[in-house]
Amino acid sequence: MNDWNWVSVIVVLGVFLLWKIELAATLLNIRAFPSRVPAPLAGLMSEEKLAQAKQYLQDNSKFHIVQDAFGIAVLLSFWAMDGFDMLDQYLRSFELPPIATGILFLATLGLAQAVLGWGFSYFATFVIEEKYGFNRSTKKTFVIDQCKGLVLSAVIGLPLAAAVLWIFQNVPNAWLWAWIVVTLFQLLLTYLAPTWIMPLFNRFSPMPDGELKKAINALGDQCGFPLENVLVMDGSKRSTKANAFFTGFGKHKKIALYDTLMEKSSQAELLAILAHEIGHFRCGHIRQRLCVGIVQTAVLFFLIGMIVNPQGAIARAVFDAFGVSQISAHVGLVLFMVLFEPIGKLLGIASHAWSRKHEYEADAYAAKVTGNASALVEALKKLSSDTLSHPSPASLRVWLDYSHPPLLYRLNSLEKAD
Numbered sequence: 001m002n003d004w005n006w007v008s009v010i011v012v013l014g015v016f017l018l019w020k021i022e023l024a025a026t027l028l029n030i031r032a033f034p035s036r037v038p039a040p041l042a043g044l045m046s047e048e049k050l051a052q053a054k055q056y057l058q059d060n061s062k063f064h065i066v067q068d069a070f071g072i073a074v075l076l077s078f079w080a081m082d083g084f085d086m087l088d089q090y091l092r093s094f095e096l097p098p099i100a101t102g103i104l105f106l107a108t109l110g111l112a113q114a115v116l117g118w119g120f121s122y123f124a125t126f127v128i129e130e131k132y133g134f135n136r137s138t139k140k141t142f143v144i145d146q147c148k149g150l151v152l153s154a155v156i157g158l159p160l161a162a163a164v165l166w167i168f169q170n171v172p173n174a175w176l177w178a179w180i181v182v183t184l185f186q187l188l189l190t191y192l193a194p195t196w197i198m199p200l201f202n203r204f205s206p207m208p209d210g211e212l213k214k215a216i217n218a219l220g221d222q223c224g225f226p227l228e229n230v231l232v233m234d235g236s237k238r239s240t241k242a243n244a245f246f247t248g249f250g251k252h253k254k255i256a257l258y259d260t261l262m263e264k265s266s267q268a269e270l271l272a273i274l275a276h277e278i279g280h281f282r283c284g285h286i287r288q289r290l291c292v293g294i295v296q297t298a299v300l301f302f303l304i305g306m307i308v309n310p311q312g313a314i315a316r317a318v319f320d321a322f323g324v325s326q327i328s329a330h331v332g333l334v335l336f337m338v339l340f341e342p343i344g345k346l347l348g349i350a351s352h353a354w355s356r357k358h359e360y361e362a363d364a365y366a367a368k369v370t371g372n373a374s375a376l377v378e379a380l381k382k383l384s385s386d387t388l389s390h391p392s393p394a395s396l397r398v399w400l401d402y403s404h405p406p407l408l409y410r411l412n413s414l415e416k417a418d
Helices: 005-033 047-080 083-092 100-133 139-170 173-202 211-222 259-264 267-282 285-307 312-319 329-370 373-386 397-399 407-417
Strands: 202-206 229-233 244-247 252-257
Touching: 005 047, 005 312, 005 329, 005 397, 047 083, 047 100, 083 100, 083 329, 100 139, 100 252, 100 329, 139 173, 139 329, 173 252, 173 285, 211 229, 211 329, 229 267, 244 267, 252 267, 259 267, 267 285, 267 329, 267 373, 285 312, 285 329, 312 329, 329 373, 329 397, 329 407, 373 407
Parallel strands: 229 252
Antiparallel strands: 202 229, 244 252
């Protein structure tokens, strides 16, 4: 590793500070686990199931501690060996066009990261999730999923990366045009994903005509949220955990229900869950998040532009910190991701707080529209109990990671609305 500069010090301190905060949050979260079943869950969760949920938390916590430590060790080792510069110089030795060199650089690091992650993903699926009865995936399905994900990342990601690299190498005010291209691509992908990408991994079948489908369509009409289609997704192919989500824009909205959710929930509970999701649209949450995300992307590309500017002092300091001799857009993109991860994690605290506020608002909307807050209460209780969720997580863990309020907080808020 080259001599350290102020960027090196900030990055290393940021990485270790984030790791310490994560470790503290994990340990506090384990300590915060209740010793007895909380009153709101009495009758639904036994003491035995509570003990199982605690053990599930502990197993996952140990797993994530090891995973985080491994990730830091790999990053620091690669950095210490001047791996970024070695890989860049090796690929440049083939004397390929600059964009091809950049794509190979990004693809090599992306593939290495994916391969290293497969082992952890396998352990999480076939050891931890299997132990607690959540996993229904086969090893064949797991391997196919990983291969599909890798191919999809290459087919979608590499052309976009090539476009961004070309812009930074040839266009004035490159950060602005790169932001526009990426934003338009993201919007297009959001529109196409439900039709072209998600079916590569799951089967979506039209919900059979019947009382439930009529009730769902009636709820959509009541909320001014007409549905183009109601689908059932084979979530049970991989897990016993349940979910539901909306997709589409304008008049082309669709709803997908996991088959596991339909198995575990009454009609009133399903309608309450759907009313909550509709609430996000009717309260403007989706539009707000989309606008904020676009602005955030603009800021990120502005910063990337500073890091890859060959004439900039900041760019030279960053590349020197990582021991990279030649400033380039492809290396700059990777270094920016390394630099931004600790900062992004801390900035995520505000984002998660905003998201939790939206969840309360969507809960209130569902309670008002259905006139039956107790149905959503029961649905949330079941989902939490069935997934062995932490009923009362530590505040630090919530601030760092929770996009949804803890269960007991949501139940208390809904009881007031009932």
